Amino acid sequence: MIRSKKIMGAFLIVLLALVLTACSTTRSSSDSGGAASSDKKDKDINIAVNQDFTTLDPHNVSDTLSISATHAIYEGLVGFDKDMKIQPVLATDYKISDDGLTYTFHLRKNVKFQDGSSFNAEAVKANFDRIQSSKDALIASHYLQYLKSVKIVDDHTIQLILNQPFSAMLNKLTMVEMISPKALKDQGDKIGMHPVGTGPFEFVKWNQGESLILKKNPNYWDKGYPKVDQITYKSVPENGSRVDMLKTGEADFIYPLPEQSVQALKTQNDITVDQTTSNIVRYVTLNTNKKPFNDKKVRQAMNYALDKNAYIKVVKSGFGSELDSTMAPSTQFYSKQKVYNYDLSKAKELMKEAGYAKGFTAEIWGDTDSATMKGMQFIQQQMARINIKLKIKAMEQGTLSDAINTPKSPDDAKVQMWYVSWSPSSGDADGATRGLFSSAAFPPNGSNTAYYKNGEVDKLIDKANQTTDVEKQKSMYATIQKDIYNDAPWLFLGVDTNLSAHVNKLKGVYVLPDGSIQVKEAELQ
Amino acid sequence: MSETMTVSKQQIASKRGTLSTFWHDFRQRKVAFISFLFFVLLVILAVIGPYIVPFNPQTPDYNHVLQGMSQKHWAGTDEYGRDVLSRLIAGTRISLGIGISSVLIGAMAGTILGLVSGYFGKWVDKTIMRICDVLFAFPDILLAIGIVAILGPGLKNVIFAVAFFSVPSFARMVRGKTLEVKEMLFIEAEKSIGAKTNRIIFRHIFPETIPIIIVYLTMQVGTAILAAASLSFLGLGASPSSPDWGAMLSMSRDYIGTAFNLVFFPGLAIFLTVLSLNNLGDGLRDILDPKIKD
Numbered sequence: 001m002i003r004s005k006k007i008m009g010a011f012l013i014v015l016l017a018l019v020l021t022a023c024s025t026t027r028s029s030s031d032s033g034g035a036a037s038s039d040k041k042d043k044d045i046n047i048a049v050n051q052d053f054t055t056l057d058p059h060n061v062s063d064t065l066s067i068s069a070t071h072a073i074y075e076g077l078v079g080f081d082k083d084m085k086i087q088p089v090l091a092t093d094y095k096i097s098d099d100g101l102t103y104t105f106h107l108r109k110n111v112k113f114q115d116g117s118s119f120n121a122e123a124v125k126a127n128f129d130r131i132q133s134s135k136d137a138l139i140a141s142h143y144l145q146y147l148k149s150v151k152i153v154d155d156h157t158i159q160l161i162l163n164q165p166f167s168a169m170l171n172k173l174t175m176v177e178m179i180s181p182k183a184l185k186d187q188g189d190k191i192g193m194h195p196v197g198t199g200p201f202e203f204v205k206w207n208q209g210e211s212l213i214l215k216k217n218p219n220y221w222d223k224g225y226p227k228v229d230q231i232t233y234k235s236v237p238e239n240g241s242r243v244d245m246l247k248t249g250e251a252d253f254i255y256p257l258p259e260q261s262v263q264a265l266k267t268q269n270d271i272t273v274d275q276t277t278s279n280i281v282r283y284v285t286l287n288t289n290k291k292p293f294n295d296k297k298v299r300q301a302m303n304y305a306l307d308k309n310a311y312i313k314v315v316k317s318g319f320g321s322e323l324d325s326t327m328a329p330s331t332q333f334y335s336k337q338k339v340y341n342y343d344l345s346k347a348k349e350l351m352k353e354a355g356y357a358k359g360f361t362a363e364i365w366g367d368t369d370s371a372t373m374k375g376m377q378f379i380q381q382q383m384a385r386i387n388i389k390l391k392i393k394a395m396e397q398g399t400l401s402d403a404i405n406t407p408k409s410p411d412d413a414k415v416q417m418w419y420v421s422w423s424p425s426s427g428d429a430d431g432a433t434r435g436l437f438s439s440a441a442f443p444p445n446g447s448n449t450a451y452y453k454n455g456e457v458d459k460l461i462d463k464a465n466q467t468t469d470v471e472k473q474k475s476m477y478a479t480i481q482k483d484i485y486n487d488a489p490w491l492f493l494g495v496d497t498n499l500s501a502h503v504n505k506l507k508g509v510y511v512l513p514d515g516s517i518q519v520k521e522a523e524l525q
Numbered sequence: 526m527s528e529t530m531t532v533s534k535q536q537i538a539s540k541r542g543t544l545s546t547f548w549h550d551f552r553q554r555k556v557a558f559i560s561f562l563f564f565v566l567l568v569i570l571a572v573i574g575p576y577i578v579p580f581n582p583q584t585p586d587y588n589h590v591l592q593g594m595s596q597k598h599w600a601g602t603d604e605y606g607r608d609v610l611s612r613l614i615a616g617t618r619i620s621l622g623i624g625i626s627s628v629l630i631g632a633m634a635g636t637i638l639g640l641v642s643g644y645f646g647k648w649v650d651k652t653i654m655r656i657c658d659v660l661f662a663f664p665d666i667l668l669a670i671g672i673v674a675i676l677g678p679g680l681k682n683v684i685f686a687v688a689f690f691s692v693p694s695f696a697r698m699v700r701g702k703t704l705e706v707k708e709m710l711f712i713e714a715e716k717s718i719g720a721k722t723n724r725i726i727f728r729h730i731f732p733e734t735i736p737i738i739i740v741y742l743t744m745q746v747g748t749a750i751l752a753a754a755s756l757s758f759l760g761l762g763a764s765p766s767s768p769d770w771g772a773m774l775s776m777s778r779d780y781i782g783t784a785f786n787l788v789f790f791p792g793l794a795i796f797l798t799v800l801s802l803n804n805l806g807d808g809l810r811d812i813l814d815p816k817i818k819d
Contacts, residue, residue, distance in 0.1 A: 239779045260783055310587040314605060368760055370779050374604065377766045377776075381585045381605065394760055 043229040043524055045506060047517065048242045048251035050369070051397075052209050052235040057192035058177035059131050059140040067175075067425055068517040069233065072214055073114075074177035074197030077105050077124070078170055084279075084330070084427040084513055086170050090119065090178060090198060100165030100468040107156040111221045113180035114202040121152040126181035128160075142435070142446075143172035143426070146465075165466050167473055171332075171428035200226040200520045210235060227508070227523040239370060246271060246501055252524075253509050255500040255517055258371075259317035262499060270504050275319070278498040279328040279432075279513040280423040282320075284364065284379060284491035287417070289410045289451035292360050299488040301350035303340035305386045306379075310342075312494055315375045319497040325481045326433065328495045330513050333429035333477035337485040340492070347386050359387025365403070366419035368394045376419050379491065390417070405444040410451045418449050421496070423514040429477045434461050437484055450489035457483050550812045557808020560801035567798060571618040580608035582615040582768045591784050601786040603777065609786060612768035613794050619769045620798065623680065624750035627687035632742055634688070635695025636734065640726050642696065643703025654700070657693035665690045669752055673761045683762040687749045698741060702734045736813035744806030747799040754795050770795050 051065050058070040071079075079089040088094060091105040111119040128150045131140045148163040162169065183196035195203045198221070201214035212233040216226050234251065236242045239258040243265065245251035257265070257273065265273050286293040286302070293299060308322040324339045351357055364379060366372040373394060380390040395403065407413040424431030435446040438461050439453040457480055464476040485492070498511045508521030552558055575582075580598075586606035594601045600609035642653040660668065672686035706712065707730060715725050754771030756762035763769030765776055770791045777787030 240781055243782070258779060260780055264782055307587070314585075314587055314590055370776070373760075373765050373776065378605070380766055392764060392766065394765070 041229060043227075044232070045228050045230070045252045045509075045522060045524065046232045046234060046245075046250065047509070047519070048234045048236045048245050048254045049517070050235075050237055050239075050242065050256055053206065053212055053233070055192040056195040056203070056206065056212075057138075058175075058179065058195075058197070059127075059134075060138045060192065062139050064423060064425060064515040065517075067514075068519075069212060069214075070177060070195070070197075071199070071516060072201045072231065072519050073195045073199045073203055074179065075199050076174050076177045077107075079174050080427065080512065082510060082512070082518075086174065094170075096170075100167075101162050103160040103162075103169065104153070105158050105160070107158065108221060109156055111198055112219055113182070113196055113198055114217055114219075115180050115183055115196045117180050117182045119178065119198055120155050121158045122155075123178060123181050124158050125150045125152055126184065127176070127178050130179070130184060131176065140176055143175055165468050167465055167468060168426065168428040168430040171426040171431065175426050201231060204230075222520075225520055227521070231519055231522070237369070243501075246503065249503070252506045253500065253502040253517075255498075255511055256515075257499040257501045259319050259499060262317070262319070265501055271501055272504055273499065273501045274510070276498045276500075276511055277330050277513050278320075278423070278496040278515065279330045279427070280421050280496040280498070280515050281323050281326075281328050281432075282375070282421045282493040282496065283323065284493065285415070285418045285420065285450040286489055286491065287413065287415055287449070287451055288453070288487075288489050289413070290416060292354070292356055293362075293416065295354045295356075296487060297350045297354040298356060300340065301347040301354065301356075301386060302383065302388070302491055303488050304343045304347035304350065305388075306340070306382050306491055306493070307342040308339070308492075308494065310382075311375075311378060315371070315378050316494060316496070319499060320494045321497075323492040323494050326437070326484045326490075326492075327424070327429065327481070328432075328513070331424055331429060331432045332427060333474050335474075335478040335481050337482060340488070344385060351386050357387075359389065361389040361391065362416045363391045363393050364417040364419055365393050365395060365400060365415060367397050367400055372419055375493075379417075379419065404449055407443065410442055413443070413449075413451065415449055417491075420449075422447070425514045425516060427514070429473075430461070430465060433477070433480060437461070437480075437489070452484070452487070452489035454483060454487060547812060551808065554808040554811065556804050557811075560804035560808070563797065563801040564805055567617055567621060567801075570614055571621045574614040574617050578608075578611035578614050580611045582607060582612040583766070591780070591787075593784070594786055600790045601784065603773075603787055604780065609773075609790055612773060613770070613790055616768040616770050616773065616791075616794070619680070619763060619767065620750050620753065620771075620795070623684055623687070623753040624746045627684040627753070628691055628742055628745045628749045630684070630688035631691030631745070632695050632738060635692040636699045636731070636738060638692065638696040639699025639701075640703055640731060640734070643700035644707055644722075644726055644730065650700070653696065657696050660690065660693045663690075665748070666752055666755055669756060670759070670761065673756060678761045680763055683753050683756050686756070687752050690752075691745050691749065694745070695738065695741065698737055699734050702737055703730055706730050706733045740806055740810040740813055743809055744803055747802035747806070750802070751795065751799050 049065055053066045053069055054063055055061055055066055056069055056073065058074045061067055061070055075089045077089065077091040078086050078094070081087050090108050090111060092108050093106050095104045107121060107124065113119060128144065128147065131138055131144055132147065134141065146162045146164050146166040147160060149161045151159040151161060153159055178198060179191060180196040183194065184191060187194050193206065200217055200220050202217045204213040204215050206212045214231045216229050220226065236245065242251070242254045243258065243261045246254045247268065262273055265271050286299050288294055312318060312320050312322065322339060325334055325337045327334050351359070364376050366376045376392045380392060383390050404415055404418065422436060435441045436448055437452050437457055438446065438448060439458050440446065441448040442451055443449060460476050460480050464473050467473055498513070498515060500511045502509060505525050506522065507525060508523045510518050512518055584607065588606065589602050590604055590606040592598055592602045598608050598610065600613065603609055638653050642650045668690045669686040672689055673682050676682040676685065712725060712729060715729055753762055754774070757769045757771030758775040760775065763772045765772050773791040774788060780787050
């Protein structure tokens, strides 16, 4: 008995020690992570977001949230203004030759990277070289597929020479941001964890899964900016918590604002709710390489069976509009299509013609986000009306991405339906088309998870890029959208309305149509 | 079942006498008795629930989403316009089903292990008990999450996971009782007339352990329901579209500020069920085995 008491005592001590260390670690990390909340200074702001950042390497970033952060630290030769119009940033101006093959950029002078090294033509070339020569294809290498060579004209002039005209080149260049060549050399593969750019904010600390802290770049070239000292991004996946943080002042800006909280927040005097245009489209991909989705009639039937108005009302709480093309109205060369109006009898008719009057069973995949879960259940309810029994498989982000991107060939792919969204961060029609519908973009090379293959569309996508005639491009993209919409490789759901909210004293932080948060002009009043 | 088994060993009292004494004692304990009535109601709902629900628990009605409590919808409607009360009633079957079946499986496995461990002693006992100790070291829900993470989400796997973490408690308890019973004279007598081990364990020792099994079973069902609901809440259990209480809670947490009824009623259902099962267990323990009172 005595012995066991001793053992028990020892055990308790060990336990206590463990608990204490556990406390102290959480304590210290929350201290650093939440520094801004406890001893938040006058010119510090907190932004609550719904996910964690995946990387801070601007050349290998694919999710919109991480793009928000790279846009704060880095800048490209050109960038977007609030309406997604292209503006020179690190270039003062640019000229495109008549044949569309040579782009000449005059670089901004007296710009320094955050580590003190100068920004010049050498640095620009180093960045393009990194993207083109990297062993494991960086995401940005897709943007530069037509780039033949980079020529340094003088210290502040650079020429990009293409091997064929590429109309979306400037849009793509907004996504090619400049990393300090010195940092690239020092950090190597770790640049994603230790970013150094020319942007208004420089990197302080990234507690993965918790927060990202950036501070003011005192030597920023655009005098007068930034107007705040520190920005802390906090990852808060729980919708309700984000809203509460805003109410209690723990966060100054939140995005996304859950639709169902809009009404409640609108009644608060010290909080402003922003509704802005979005180019985020919501859809479900149908694997056209797999039975029964290889039958166009089945895919069309599913689209007819879908009540889009109910989708907007139920899943989006009324915010958004139906998706009437393959891209959002705010995307370049958008052309409205004749929508699949909700028509159950027509849907049943088509299912019968396809030989699936009795329906079938299938799996729908999605992430574990509560909005996604809600959407998937809605699709499940709708499809049940034409006897399609859907099984919902919600997977954690990493698992899902593996399941989508691991299959080497279309026949290995297990995905049947995927509830997902897309926003072209480069804002161009190519960004909303090639990666999603070109047969060269089957995973893992792109995001054509519908495994959609249409020779005509493939040809047009290439042709549209090669011409510099805007009218011709417009008509080509109109045909592309019409063909794809008619082929229905997706369940076309809706276009978002971007919803964010901020405390009244914060100005200048806004959400671009692609869902990235812009902080350069942030200001506290 | 329980009463008759208890009775078979208490050979002095007549069968009828013990049963009525038990019933009398039980009625004296108001809390336990009320809990018992509530539990009976739940069982009835689980059986006939799907036939008496006012609305189909699965059919959405997009024209009446997120309605508050009204005469038509006593507990309001959810984000798809489904009647919350109907879903709660339909969900009774799932929750009770998981709770009872998983604990029965766990109890069965645990009892056999406990009997074997207690009766044979030595290395058999040591091995089984040390394995149980290892399992005890994990918090229940963590163990269950681990198992579901390996097997994949789904109701069947939740049942298995919950059953798995109830095994060691049953094993340990039954072992204790077995150690006590096996030293008794009638077992020694049994051995001396050459009864087989099987017979001794299952015909003579096992019935003695039944009262404590019953008591613990009742209490464990509550824990199991809570664990299953937690797993569903985390998206590891029931399909989110099914009217499982935990899944309902999980799906409605986004509305906690705007439509409290969506969160409140499933929570209340879980709370009352677990509370009544615990009270019932307490009451049964007092009557059936005064010795294991805490």
